[in-house]
Amino acid sequence: MAEHIQVTRALFDEVMVPNYAPAPIIPVRGQGSRVWDQAGREYVDFAGGIAVNALGHCHPALVSALKEQADKLWHLSNVMTNEPALRLAQKLVDSTFAEKVYFANSGAEANEAALKLARRWALDKFGSEKQQIISFGKSFHGRTFFTVTVGGQAAYSDGFGPKPGGIDHAEYNNLDSLKALMSDNTCAVILEPLQGEGGIIPGDAAFLQGVRDLCNQFNALMIYDEVQSGVGRTGKLYAYMHTNVVPDILTTAKSLGGGFPVGAMLTTTAIASHLKVGTHGSTYGGNPLACAVAEAALDTINQPEVLDGVLEREKLFRRELAAINEKHQVFSTVRGQGMLLGAVLNDQFKGRSRDFFLASADQGLFALVAGPDVIRFAPSLVIPEADIIEGMKRFEKAVAQVKQG
Ligand SMILES: *Cc1c(COP(=O)(O)O)cnc(C)c1O
Numbered sequence: 497m498a499e500h501i502q503v504t505r506a507l508f509d510e511v512m513v514p515n516y517a518p519a520p521i522i523p524v525r526g527q528g529s530r531v532w533d534q535a536g537r538e539y540v541d542f543a544g545g546i547a548v549n550a551l552g553h554c555h556p557a558l559v560s561a562l563k564e565q566a567d568k569l570w571h572l573s574n575v576m577t578n579e580p581a582l583r584l585a586q587k588l589v590d591s592t593f594a595e596k597v598y599f600a601n602s603g604a605e606a607n608e609a610a611l612k613l614a615r616r617w618a619l620d621k622f623g624s625e626k627q628q629i630i631s632f633g634k635s636f637h638g639r640t641f642f643t644v645t646v647g648g649q650a651a652y653s654d655g656f657g658p659k660p661g662g663i664d665h666a667e668y669n670n671l672d673s674l675k676a677l678m679s680d681n682t683c684a685v686i687l688e689p690l691q692g693e694g695g696i697i698p699g700d701a702a703f704l705q706g707v708r709d710l711c712n713q714f715n716a717l718m719i720y721d722e723v724q725s726g727v728g729r730t731g732k733l734y735a736y737m738h739t740n741v742v743p744d745i746l747t748t749a750k751s752l753g754g755g756f757p758v759g760a761m762l763t764t765t766a767i768a769s770h771l772k773v774g775t776h777g778s779t780y781g782g783n784p785l786a787c788a789v790a791e792a793a794l795d796t797i798n799q800p801e802v803l804d805g806v807l808e809r810e811k812l813f814r815r816e817l818a819a820i821n822e823k824h825q826v827f828s829t830v831r832g833q834g835m836l837l838g839a840v841l842n843d844q845f846k847g848r849s850r851d852f853f854l855a856s857a858d859q860g861l862f863a864l865v866a867g868p869d870v871i872r873f874a875p876s877l878v879i880p881e882a883d884i885i886e887g888m889k890r891f892e893k894a895v896a897q898v899k900q901g
Contacts, residue, residue, distance in 0.1 A: 604638025696838025
């Protein structure tokens with residue numbers, strides 16, 4: 497028997513690698529959009545585990561899918577296929593542009609697969625010159641060395657030795673900056689249709705269409721990273737469905753598992769054919785436990801009432817934030833879509849998003865930041881109206897607390 501371990505926040509600093517700076521409290525239980533910490537204090541959750549807990553905490557459909565699968569079969573490896581993975585793949589194919597699915601365990605892994613597929617596709621079809629990958633400033637695509645180098649913040653990939661090459665960055669929502677980089681050697685352009693980590697920055701319709709046109713002109717693949725914007729977050733199953741722009745490859749994770757780690761890369765049969773047997777893989781990717789939970793999440797979220805409900809909740813969020821701002825004047829604008837919203841701090845409060853995050857936790861609310869100037873909200877897609885109202889009351893107190901200094 498292990499001796500009794502005193503689990504406190506201080507233990508984090510003793511035993512954990514110091515790459516995170518978690519909040520002072522330790523949550524122990526969640527139900528819907530409420531969470532309780534070790535001291536029994538209750539919080540309203542507007543963070544959703546960073547756009548992951550799309551059905552809140554312990555949603556009955558997810559709990560029952562997990563428990564049912566837990567009694568059947570957890571893991572096989574990809575030496576075998578399994579029923580939940582095949583059902584989930586079929587449903588993703590039925591509800592998107594895609595014809596083929598590759599499963600991973602995270603957003604970064606889904607993007608890693610997408611980028612490797614794009615490189616292999618270009619090599620097979622056009623030769624080794626065609627290897628340029630273009631992404632955008634402020635983009636975020638994960639923390640593997642390839643994906644973090646593709647991401648738009650050099651600071652995140654600096655200091656780890658030689659970086660993967662053939663990667664260039666253009667300016668988001670600036671088509672000319674992309675045009676200036678593109679040529680027949682461009683293999684793929686990767687972007688978030690709505691930038692998340694970079695500050696909740698929506699792609700302009702004309703920009704997104706322009707990216708598609710340039711990709712067509714130069715025979716480059718268009719990769720949509722919908723890891724944060726996907727699975728109902730913006731009020732459609734995927735954000736691309738708000739527009740006429742359809743990518744060649746789409747990556748999805750976060751909300752896909754509703755809290756269970758899973759990711760996927762979606763593409764067409766013609767492109768998928770370039771990841772031949774043995775070219776890529778994962779021990780856990782597509783394991784039955786993850787896919788059973790994701791199937792339940794997808795079934796529950798991909799319903800007109802749930803997707804329309806996201807847009808209703810967005811209206812309420814915006815109304816409440818406008819009322820708070822009228823009283824306290826802290827934001828210059830609120831941007832984003834559905835249950836992925838960013839309140840942009842005005843000049844007076846620029847750079848202080850973490851203060852609002854900490855004050856919110858003090859007041860019993862989980863919020864998020866998206867860079868130093870944006871407070872981000874990514875709650876459950878089915879958060880009850882009463883929880884939104886209560887959370888906003890607490891958020892207003894947090895705003896007042898920051899203003900008082
Ligand atoms: C979170 C995120 C990722 C990385 O996902 P992980 O599961 O943390 O690897 C990639 N792209 C976008 C747009 C994200 O928001």
